[in-house]
Amino acid sequence: MKEWIRLLTKGDMFLILAMIVLSVASLVIIRRSQTSGRSAVITVDGIERERLALSRDRELTVSGPIGETVVKVEDNRIRVLHSDCAAKVCVKTGQIHLNGQMIVCVPNKVVISITAYHQRSIDVVTE
Amino acid sequence: MNRSSKIVWLSLFIALGLIIFMFESYIPRPLPWLKPGLANIASLLALYFFGFQSAMLVIVLRVILGSLLLGSFLNPAFLLSMSGGISATLVMAFMLKYCSRFFSIVGISISGAVVHNIVQLILVMLFIVNQYTILYLMPVMILSSLFSGTIVAVISHFLIERLKSVHPIQPKAG
Numbered sequence: 001m002k003e004w005i006r007l008l009t010k011g012d013m014f015l016i017l018a019m020i021v022l023s024v025a026s027l028v029i030i031r032r033s034q035t036s037g038r039s040a041v042i043t044v045d046g047i048e049r050e051r052l053a054l055s056r057d058r059e060l061t062v063s064g065p066i067g068e069t070v071v072k073v074e075d076n077r078i079r080v081l082h083s084d085c086a087a088k089v090c091v092k093t094g095q096i097h098l099n100g101q102m103i104v105c106v107p108n109k110v111v112i113s114i115t116a117y118h119q120r121s122i123d124v125v126t127e
Numbered sequence: 128m129n130r131s132s133k134i135v136w137l138s139l140f141i142a143l144g145l146i147i148f149m150f151e152s153y154i155p156r157p158l159p160w161l162k163p164g165l166a167n168i169a170s171l172l173a174l175y176f177f178g179f180q181s182a183m184l185v186i187v188l189r190v191i192l193g194s195l196l197l198g199s200f201l202n203p204a205f206l207l208s209m210s211g212g213i214s215a216t217l218v219m220a221f222m223l224k225y226c227s228r229f230f231s232i233v234g235i236s237i238s239g240a241v242v243h244n245i246v247q248l249i250l251v252m253l254f255i256v257n258q259y260t261i262l263y264l265m266p267v268m269i270l271s272s273l274f275s276g277t278i279v280a281v282i283s284h285f286l287i288e289r290l291k292s293v294h295p296i297q298p299k300a301g
Contacts, residue, residue: 027266
């Protein structure tokens with residue numbers, strides 16, 4: 001079993017150490033900069049569908065290309081209760097509440113992300 | 128080595144990758160968007176024994192066959208794993224050819240795993256999520272690639288050693 005440790009060259013060790021240092025450092029920076037969000041934005045295929053305050057508990061359904069995604073807001077957190085997709089990655093992601101956290105359902109093209117503010121950033125776009 | 132035994136070996140590698148891939152997609156994982164990527168053993172073996180073109184063939188066929196078995200052919204998840212697999216193989220082939228003085232199979236496999244994850248995350252950001260905050264997942268993905276890349280490398284290393292003694296195929300490199 002020790003045989004493979006002798007495989008490691010100096011380059012390997014340097015690569016592994018550099019990756020560990022970089023990712024641990026950025027994890028710390030990210031965690032420190034994240035605060036609890038105040039609202040959640042739900043987009044389907046890049047188009048904003050709902051913008052909800054996390055302070056009010058509710059349950060709602062959005063429909064995407066392959067079916068419905070049921071979302072629940074509770075205790076200032078949001079999660080996906082049910083989705084018509086096969087892998088259920090969105091359901092297994094669980095609840096989120098920090099700014100920048102998101103739940104992504106690739107098959108149904110639903111993205112739920114947490115933001116700090118409850119206003120729309122752009123009122124209207126004219127072309 | 129003649130052409131037909133090369134075809135046989137490559138088919139074995141594809142079958143190996145396919146079995147690991149199918150098995151992997153059914154075992155429960157702590158983080159649903161993270162997969163160990165052990166199927167990379169197949170393309171790594173092809174790369175070491177037959178070179179870049181064969182490794183590319185193995186990864187492309189493995190992804191296509193795997194998606195047909197899982198029913199995800201041509202959907203976004205399929206396109207993600209195809210682009211991740213191709214870019215990882217490109218990087219591993221490059222490193223094997225030009226940097227094998229500095230890196231062993233461990234370093235090469237880890238770079239493949241890291242590139243696979245980074246490419247997929249960037250594609251998800253550009254085409255699905257449209258928000259840069261998804262990149263916050265990058266550190267977790269890189270840490271897990273270090274772990275899985277090492278496991279893949281160790282398994283491949285022992286497989287290469289055994290295969291060398293079983294059959295007169297000799298690694299092109301390493």
